[in-house]
Amino acid sequence: MEIIIALIIVVILMVIAASKFNFHPFLSLLLSAIVMGFVGGLNESEVTSTLMKGFGKTLGSIGIIIAFGTIIGAYLEKSGGAKTLAKWILGIIGKKRSALAMNITGFFVSIPVYCDSGFIILSPLNKAISKSTKIPLVVLGVSLAAGLYVTHVFVPPTPGPLAATAALDADLGLVIMLGILVAIPVSLVGLAWAKYIGRKIKYKELDIETDVKEPEILPRTSLAFAPILIPIILIALKSIAGYPTHPFGENSFTGFINFIGNPIIALFIGVFLSFKLKGRNVKETHFNWVSSGLKEAGIIILITGAGGAFGAILRATGIGDIIGDAFSGYNLGLFLPFLIAAILKSAQGSSTVSIITTAAIIAPILSSFGLDSDLGRALTVLSIGAGAMTVSHLNDSFFWVVAQFTEMDTATALKSQTVSTLFQGLTGILMVMLIGWLFLT
Numbered sequence: 001m002e003i004i005i006a007l008i009i010v011v012i013l014m015v016i017a018a019s020k021f022n023f024h025p026f027l028s029l030l031l032s033a034i035v036m037g038f039v040g041g042l043n044e045s046e047v048t049s050t051l052m053k054g055f056g057k058t059l060g061s062i063g064i065i066i067a068f069g070t071i072i073g074a075y076l077e078k079s080g081g082a083k084t085l086a087k088w089i090l091g092i093i094g095k096k097r098s099a100l101a102m103n104i105t106g107f108f109v110s111i112p113v114y115c116d117s118g119f120i121i122l123s124p125l126n127k128a129i130s131k132s133t134k135i136p137l138v139v140l141g142v143s144l145a146a147g148l149y150v151t152h153v154f155v156p157p158t159p160g161p162l163a164a165t166a167a168l169d170a171d172l173g174l175v176i177m178l179g180i181l182v183a184i185p186v187s188l189v190g191l192a193w194a195k196y197i198g199r200k201i202k203y204k205e206l207d208i209e210t211d212v213k214e215p216e217i218l219p220r221t222s223l224a225f226a227p228i229l230i231p232i233i234l235i236a237l238k239s240i241a242g243y244p245t246h247p248f249g250e251n252s253f254t255g256f257i258n259f260i261g262n263p264i265i266a267l268f269i270g271v272f273l274s275f276k277l278k279g280r281n282v283k284e285t286h287f288n289w290v291s292s293g294l295k296e297a298g299i300i301i302l303i304t305g306a307g308g309a310f311g312a313i314l315r316a317t318g319i320g321d322i323i324g325d326a327f328s329g330y331n332l333g334l335f336l337p338f339l340i341a342a343i344l345k346s347a348q349g350s351s352t353v354s355i356i357t358t359a360a361i362i363a364p365i366l367s368s369f370g371l372d373s374d375l376g377r378a379l380t381v382l383s384i385g386a387g388a389m390t391v392s393h394l395n396d397s398f399f400w401v402v403a404q405f406t407e408m409d410t411a412t413a414l415k416s417q418t419v420s421t422l423f424q425g426l427t428g429i430l431m432v433m434l435i436g437w438l439f440l441t
Contacts, residue, residue: 054312146190
């Protein structure tokens, strides 16, 4: 229990340091990781090696994506392309329903796309709509994040729930159908909280953006959409190609789809598509616009990497086994997978790791809880998903992506994004347990 108590203390101190004393999260995350490493019994070399591996692994998976996303964002902002998108969307849905539109967009985008990548791709659109409608960026950001997050944890072929489905030998089609059913109200809960908190808090948006003079002639709508939609379509095609039924076959075409649908390659293509947004009459060079995007990416990448290092240290201490041993003996039914996943998620930050780890813990004991039927296994996957979104805070890369791209300080992000994921997770487990109560008892 010492390591669990230490973790609670460290997380509390991180929250206080960030919110009360404005201690930079990059430093607090690394310091906390070192402290937890020694408390968890790692020696000096293990702490440093795990710290570097965790930092590098996280950036290896998302660092380039963040850089490409901010470059695309810079082109959309400097060219006026983001304003073009905002005008087109608002013309269809109306200004009053902007938050709902972003919530729904996130819901569908995150089925094939990682929530981090989806938020990065869509954040320039969020900013443009906020400027156009005067809706606080925190409302649009948390609304988008809520939609992205639910399908990220509930609906295959997102890797986490897909892995849990396989680990628990659940029926994939049933998981997808029930996952969508559960995800809809959970997404709307996040939307409701975003609107509520937007009225209750006052915050000053961080001065991340540079002053941009938009050209008199805005880019065409098709050119503005291309850097966003085409990467999403390519990533979605890769997910479809990897479906167990192999809808595109097992040939060179599938290999090509898998290559261009990799998020890094897809967003790289998006970068080159964004070059068309720069009109010939613009005096600035492509080098300057790309550099502007990379400058914005720098801080986000470093904080994200520090969060990954913290999570790696916690995993190296064996906290997953400790938590599993502590709770696996209790007969808690569908609440047990949720509880284990929630603790793991809160402790180490990664929803996908939380889902995979919890599924491995729960798989051998399904029958003892009466959950070894097709419905029971599917609901267990969704229970784990609900836990894996409870809660997103300082050690979660998605938390920092939302905070930085929505221009929130840490305290505001904790009040809005973290609390949103708490309510979403609780709504999710209530929905799962309601379905279980109706059909399993």
